[in-house]
Amino acid sequence: MYELKEPGGKSVCLSSGTAGEALEKLGLKGGAVAAMLNGRAVDLTAEIGESGDITPIAADSEEGLDILRHSAAHLMAQAVSELYPGTRYGVGPSIKDGFYYDMEIPGGITEEDLPKIEKEMRRLAKRAIPVERREMTGEEALAYFREKDDPYKVEIISELEEDHVSLYFQGDYADLCRGPHVPNTSWVKHFRLLSVAGAYWRGDEKNIMLTRVYGTAFAAEEALEAYIRRMEEAKSRDHRRLGRELDLFSLQNEGPGFPFFHPKGMVIMNCLVDFWKKEHTKRGYSEIRTPLILDRDLWIRSGHWDHYRENMYFTEIDEQPFAIKPMNCPGGMLVYKTQLRSYRDLPMRMAELGVVHRHERSGVLHGLMRVRCFTQDDAHLYCRPDQVKDEIIGIMKLCDYIYRDVFGFRYTMELSTRPENSMGSEEQWAIAENALKQALEETGSEYRLNAGDGAFYGPKIDFHLEDCIGRTWQCGTIQLDFQMPEKFDLSYVGADGKEHRPVMLHRTVLGSLERFFGILVENFAGSFPYWIAPVQVRILPVSGEFADYAGTVAAELRASGIRVEVDERDEKLGKKIRDAQTQKIPYMVVVGEKERESGGVAPRERSRGDLGSMSMKQFREVLAEEFNPLKS
RNA sequence: GCCGGUGUAGCUCAGCAGGUAGAGCAGCUGACUUGUAAUCAGCAGGUCCCCGGUUCGAGUCCGGGUGCCGGCUCCA
Incomplete structure (x- = not known):
């Protein structure tokens, strides 16, 4: 005899029979596709061969x-x-x-x-x-x-x-x-x-x-x-479609994988960069800029020639071989080496909005998400071994702040370990992998292990964000590197007066500005938060007669840095509202006879609708209350 | 790079028995003078992705290239 219990407490005794029959006797068979028997998923037709706990697996459950x-x-x-x-x-x-x-x-x-x-x-x-x-x-x-x-x-x-x-x-x-x-x-x-x-x-x-x-x-x-x-x-929020409809950027046959950013796209990009710079300054980063093209020997020294050549573009200057940079690290290290560094300078956080070119195979290009030229919000942190973990945690916190607090995105983390074609010794890799693991565990972060998926110079923690149909894209990354400092013979003078080798961290938060931009478009479905909206306010004069007043209102708002447009077309108000709405502009401001007389405005917010008549002062207060991380 | 699909006006698309292209929206012009999601009329707009081939004749059929889309591999 087998005794089977269900979680509600009921039980049934059978001398033989299937899991399905047991569930039926327990009155639980409706909607089940299979059964969980002592923690094991089994067919409904499976013969019961043991006593224990049984629960139905509902067809609409994740497991079902x-x-x-x-x-x-x-x-x-x-x-x-x-x-x-x-x-x-x-x-x-x-x-x-x-x-x-x-x-x-x-x-x-x-x-x-x-x-x-x-x-x-x-x-x-x-x-x-x-x-x-x-x-x-x-x-x-x-x-x-x-x-x-x-x-x-x-x-x-x-x-x-x-x-x-x-x-x-x-x-x-x-x-x-x-x-x-x-x-x-x-x-x-x-x-x-x-x-x-x-x-x-x-x-x-x-x-x-x-x-x-x-x-x-x-x-x-x-x-x-x-x-x-x-x-x-989901198709209607595809960044490629919205990019065209909202006139943010374009992709052209003449430049496969090389996106063109239009004026409205650049507003968003610039807001993003302003915000990024402010946050990095707050966190003790300095900023550098290194050349796009550098001597091929540099890339041979860095290991890119051996490990990354397939993805690089090359050129010649005066018959000498040069390479277009696919990464910013070698250039960044040359900057580090321009001075003798002291242990007192560490940790040194040098950021760079670096434009990199990578030869991606034609079949993988995807709008702004996967391109051949992109801007990394890169930074290289040089530190003493004892500073590594805290620096990693600091970067993780910065990522969390930007993804979650500022943009409200959900994200996942992955730890990638040593790949096949890599540089360095087993011990170095073990130390590096452990440091990353420790940081993840200390912060109580959930993460997935991605064995063998690290960079050729070190293991990494990747941050993934989702697009509109659930595909995930890597954005932020933290990579621990013992190899480059070695290759480039980086050093700092310690308290003991001797030379020491710094540990290097490569990291991005947004990842690629282009990809992050794409994620931004899809997550907000083009309805950008007020602070990055390309046009924040569009003035809609009720008729041509109020064009002058509309101009006055626009000039006044523009003077305080608000991005304003005036819809001067000879169209009905309904049409103007409809068009502003499809362009997902945060605020429409209707001005007509009443407003001109009172010197006020009648704003309409894109999702809340008509806000009623108010004075200019009141409207400015409404705008001032909008979330704006550029201000604080 | 590989597999499959696809490429006609600024955009979305029709033209799918091979006989030198058509709609809606957008644009321009004019009329209307407009109060919270599309006023009306007219006009203009196309090397039918590129190169070859078949044919009296190719947007349409065939071959090659290229861009794009969905995947695979790769990746920020």
């Missing part, structure tokens, strides 16, 4: 969706196997918001084939084909997939450590899978295939490229539709 999507991936693979005989299967996991399957489909497919595959999936789903788990030895599984002529599955199985594996069978289709899965294909109802893309087998570009089909599935049709709608809406 994961199972549902995984089952949807199998269903898709089954449909493809029916429609395209000879297809071989790579991997087909569930992912955030959906699933995919990588397949080698004879003849390939395009997005036009998706409806056909979806239709086949629905047909198979309707037949309620039982999904059956079978455990077998690795050998048996290998024999099965060899028979099926599926080299990818064979490769995966031969690398598994376990003696036993599980396969899930549905009709003629079977897949290697840990499970759990839904009991039969009819459980997968609310799904949609989304796109086709290429993906290298095992993510390695040396391998064959498989066809990846992306799709998503939900527990209910409404949830699926809501998701599709959300993705549609």
